[in-house]
Amino acid sequence: METLQKQTLYACGxxxxxxxxxxxxxxxxxxxPGNYCKECRKSASRKHRKAEKRTLVREDREPYPVITSTKDPELRRKLILSxxxxxxxxxxxxxxKLCEVETELDD
Structure with a gap:
């Protein structure tokens, strides 16, 4: 046990x-200490986050129409009414819901 405490150099996996x-x-x-040094752990975390962001972005879906950026006045009117x-x-x-809660409180 003493050798683990005295050892100050570790090899990164x-x-x-x-x-x-x-x-x-x-x-x-x-x-x-962990198996990877801080720099290797940081780079692995960055790679994982980038890969995760790519999987979260779905390109097969149509983009949601934004009312303010729509040029067609008829489409804009339909979006506003919706x-x-x-x-x-x-x-x-x-x-x-508020009326239901008030009637429950009155009872």
Whole structure:
């Protein structure tokens, strides 16, 4: 056990360099340095995030039409009316819920 505490150089499992213990992140559970150095861990995390972003972006879907960027006046009018209808339905539903809650409280 004493040899683990005295050893200050560790080999990175990725780049195979021998580095001091402060070049590694420490595992909270074991208290020992991880297998990869900080630089290799950062680059692996960046690659993973980029790959994850690519999978989240779906190109097979049509882009949602934005009212303000629509040039066609007829399409813009339809989009505005649809948005108004959605908002009115939402307000009506919220009012109904509020009335139900008030009647429950009165009882």
């Amino acid at each position: 990725c780049c195979k360099q021998t580095l001091p213990s402060d070049a590694f992140y420490v595992d909270k559970r074991t208290g020992l 948005a108004l209808q959605t908002v009115r339905a939402s307000i009506k539903q919220k009012k109904q």
